Each structure stands twice: as structure tokens, then as C-alpha cells.
Amino acid sequence: xxxxxxxxxxxxTETGRQVTLMCHQTWSHSYMFWYRQDLGHGLRLxxxxxxxxxxxxxxxxxxxxxxxxxxxxxxxTLESATRSQTSVYFCASSDGQGRNQPQHFGDGTxxxxx
Amino acid sequence: GESVGLHLPTLSVQEGDNSIINCAYSNSAxxxxxxxxxxxxxxxxxxxxxRSNMDKRQGQRVTVLLNKTVKHLSLQIAATQPGDSAVxxxxxxxxxxxxxxxxxxxxLLVSP
Numbered sequence: 001x002x003x004x005x006x007x008x009x010x011x012x013t014e015t016g017r018q019v020t021l022m023c024h025q026t027w028s029h030s031y032m033f034w035y036r037q038d039l040g041h042g043l044r045l046x047x048x049x050x051x052x053x054x055x056x057x058x059x060x061x062x063x064x065x066x067x068x069x070x071x072x073x074x075x076x077t078l079e080s081a082t083r084s085q086t087s088v089y090f091c092a093s094s095d096g097q098g099r100n101q102p103q104h105f106g107d108g109t110x111x112x113x114x
Numbered sequence: 115g116e117s118v119g120l121h122l123p124t125l126s127v128q129e130g131d132n133s134i135i136n137c138a139y140s141n142s143a144x145x146x147x148x149x150x151x152x153x154x155x156x157x158x159x160x161x162x163x164x165r166s167n168m169d170k171r172q173g174q175r176v177t178v179l180l181n182k183t184v185k186h187l188s189l190q191i192a193a194t195q196p197g198d199s200a201v202x203x204x205x206x207x208x209x210x211x212x213x214x215x216x217x218x219x220x221x222l223l224v225s226p
Contacts, residue, residue, distance in 0.1 A: 033213075042203065042218040043158070058213060090157050100146045100165060100207075103214060105157035 003027070006091050006106035013081055014114050021076045021109045023091030031094045032074040033058075033103060034066065036087040043090065049074055081113045122201060124221040133191040135220045137204035142185060144206040148214070149178060149189045153200045161189070161202075191222075199224045 004025040013019050025032065034046040045058030047066040055066050063085060065077045074093075078085055088110050092103040127133050139147065145166040150158035164171045164178045164187075171178050177190040187204050203219035 040218070043216040045213045048213065092157075100163075102148050102160045102163055103205075104160060105150075107155075107157045 004091060004093055004104055004106040006089075006109050008109060009107070010110050012112045012114065015081055015083060017081050019078045019081055019111070021078075021089055021091075021111070023074045023076070023106060025072055025074075025091075025093040027093060027095075027104075028071060029093035029095050029104075030071070031096065031103075032068065033092040033094075034064070034074070034076045035090045035092065036060065036085075037090060037108075038087050046076065046089075078111075083113050085111065086113045087111060122219050122221045124223060126223045126225065127194050129194060129196060129224055129226050131194050133194045133198070133222060133224075135189045135191075135202045135222065137187040137189075137217050137220075139185050139187055139204065139206045139217075140215060141206065141208045142182070143210075144208050144215075146207040147178070147180060147187050148205045149176075149187075149202060150205065150216075151198075151200045151202055152219070158203070194222075194224050196224045196226055198222060 007022045030051050033048045035043040037043050044060050046064050049055045049068040052071050068074050088108045090105050090108045092105045094103040095101045148163045149161045151161050152158045162173045162176050162178050169180050175192045179188045201219040201221050203217045205214040205216045
């Protein structure tokens, strides 16, 4: 039971670079989510997806792009990285959009932007 | 490594004690609640959930209590073990909102 995996686990890049964080789940969950976790803010939703080819903005979407061509994958791209995007990024999936279904999380990508 | 929250409230207990972690949620219309555990360097791990039509739910060594009158959720951990040391946070689902709302968490430290 592989669950949900994120890659890379750690990434260091420079401002202005494009970087893509990968997320893969083996449960065939319809919903997938991207969060960032920063000191003092808890988990903040960046983008989510209800199904393949359906995505929507969360609380902090600026500077990020997502796609979902396949149910199992939900990559997050920072088109031109900024230092404020240094954070820990978590991907999650669930069978429902919080409709009495828990979200299950990967172990995160720790992204540092210099 | 990163820290989830250097300034989180902290609960320190001895091994074998019972622990109670509290959460005040924000919206009286919230209909579903989840407790998560997050260990250092890992993602949040689902512990237990409860629907708003219930006031108590039990799992293995854990119990969640829901008091809708005062918008309060608690997680009770029986016979706390060193492996329970982590950050615990609650999440609520607000109908009509497109997301779960997460609390910032409480750090539980268990001493042998």
C-alpha cells in the first residue's frame, strides 16, 4: 500500500527558477490538494482538484500552477520562484472534499529558495 | 530540520498518563472534524474523525469529544507513550467552503 508519495523530499533552488513538485497517489482518490505549511500559519490550501482536468484555487494560489491530466498525479509548479515561497509543501488526497472523508497526506517537500 | 511551530502551545506529560488536547473551532456550521498527528519531518497523519451529529467517538487509545455548544473539540489519549510525542491539530469542514480549515496545533511531549 504505497499511499501518497511526494518528490523530491528536499529541493533547493534560486529565485526566478521554475520548479515542479510531484505528487502521486495509489488509492484512486478523486480529490487531491496542495498545502504549504509555515511557522505561525498552519496548513494553507494552495490548489485543489476534484477530478482529472478539474482544478480550483485555494487560499494562497498566487505564483503557483497545477495540472491534473491523470487521477493519480497532481504536480505543483512554481513558475518563477520567490523567497516567500520557501516552505514545506504537502500533498493530500481524499475520496470526498471534506464531506465526511479525511484527507491523507504525503510526507512533504521541503523547498528552499535562495 | 524544519519546525512546524516553535511557538505552539505545549503539553508535557509522563509516560502512562492520559493526555487531553483541546481545539476551539471557528464555525458553528461545521459538520465534520478530524484530528491529525504530525511527527517531525513527516506529513500529518489521520488519527480519528467525528461528525457533528455525534458528541463522542472512540478509537484505539484515543477518544474525541465534541461540544457544539461552545465549539470545542478535544482529543484524549489514554496511557500516553513516548511515540505519541508529536504536534496534534484539528481540522473542521465548513459546509459551503471548498476546504478543510486546520488549526495551528499543540505540541505533546511525553517523558519516559
